[in-house]
Each structure stands twice: as structure tokens, then as C-alpha cells.
Amino acid sequence: MKRQLVLAVLGVMIGSSALADPAPGHIDWNYDGDHGPKHWAELAPDFGECARGKAQSPINISHATPRADLPDLDVHYHTAPLRILNNGHTVQVNAPDDDTLSVGDHRYHLAQFHFHTPSEEHLDGKTYAMELHMVHRDDEGHLAVLGVMIRNGKRNPALDHVLSHLPKDADGDHDVDDVVDPASLLPKDLSYFYYEGSLTTPPCAEHVAWYVLEHPIQASKQQIASFKKLYSHNARPIQPLNARTVYAHRAHAPAHP
């Protein structure tokens, strides 16, 4: 009797570990086929906004309305030990709590940054080789994402701190013997486009403030290829703008010389 119970429990354990579903509540979504962006909303009740939402990201940014009165982005990032993970959808670097982004009086903390290829946002119909997303959260849980286009060009030594440590497997955090300064990944000119959007991955939750920088940074073909070796395509298609307005703000002064 007891042995039967043990065997039954073992059977359940083996059965569940045989599924490609390591964590409870984990939903297997990706970027093509049956579990791709067209089907995200069908994969879980929480993912409904991916289809129903009217303020989704990414978008094609064009015809932005100039707004000189919007605040400059005030970024305070610091050099910190590199903590990196492959989460099965991208490679992500977790940030310590003291990195902040202030927009006027509104202060956010940098939680993590990660990459997409090709870029998710389009600028005037143009895609870039990659896009960097700096994900911030304020004390009430509101999100702000700083999007940085990465164009094919010169080797970017700052990016090497991340791209030379990409974890091949989705197996949790790695504390790497290297440091990274997220500020070194930004262009000098922080002129931006602003719009209200969403997460670009399930559950596609809205009320995310998007600050997409007008000026790209560069990465070499080899650097871009090193990311593409892990993820050759992890970008959600562009979403309808609907009733939203995109604003353009020209920075008054360079953030760092």
C-alpha cells in the first residue's frame, strides 16, 4: 500500500519533469509557430491583453509630436559586478538597486536590461540589428522602459562585458567575474520618443512608459552574431498605434560627455 503510494508519487514527478515545463505556472511561449506572438493570448488566461490590448508595444515610431516641455532623462547608473542569466527568451543582466532613471519628479529604479534581435520598435519604418531594453520600476510598481537601438557598425567595447559572457543555457543567474556599467551602453545624446505602451512579452501588460532613444549605439557584426547564436529572432511584431500619440523630446545637454 505504502509502496504503491510512493510509486504513484514518483510517477507524477517523472511525468511532470518529462514535460518541458520546469516551473509551476511556467507557460511555454516563443516567437514563431503555435506558441508565437499570434497565439500568445490563447496560451494562458493572463495573456489576454496580448490580443485585446489597445496600447501595445512595440510600434513603428513616426510622425512624433515635438514636446520641448517634457523633462530630460536623468540617468544615474553605476559600474557593478555582472549578474547575467539566459531566461529562455533573451539574455538579461540584473541590476543592483541603486541605478535610477528620473523623468522630472518621477524616479524609477533599474531592475534589469536585456536584448532583442532585430529591434522591436521601428523608427520611421526602419528596424535595427538589435535593441537594448532597460527595464525600470518605481516604488508603486509602474514600469518605464528605456529602449536603445543597436546598429551594425563598429565593435562596442562596453557591450563586450555582456556579450562575452552570454550563458548558453537557461539555468538561472550567473555571477560572472566581470563588471558592467549600464551608462556605458547609452548614446551621449538622450533625445527620446515617448509613448504609453506595454510589455513586449506575455502577459503584454499595459501602462508601461516607453522612452525610445532617437540615437542608436553600435555593435560589430561579430558582436551581433554572438547574441544571434543564442537567439536568432526574439522580437514581437509591431502593434497598431490606435488612439495614441508619440512625442519627441530633444535633450538639452549630453547626459555624459
Ligand SMILES: [Zn+2]
Ligand atoms: Zn524587451
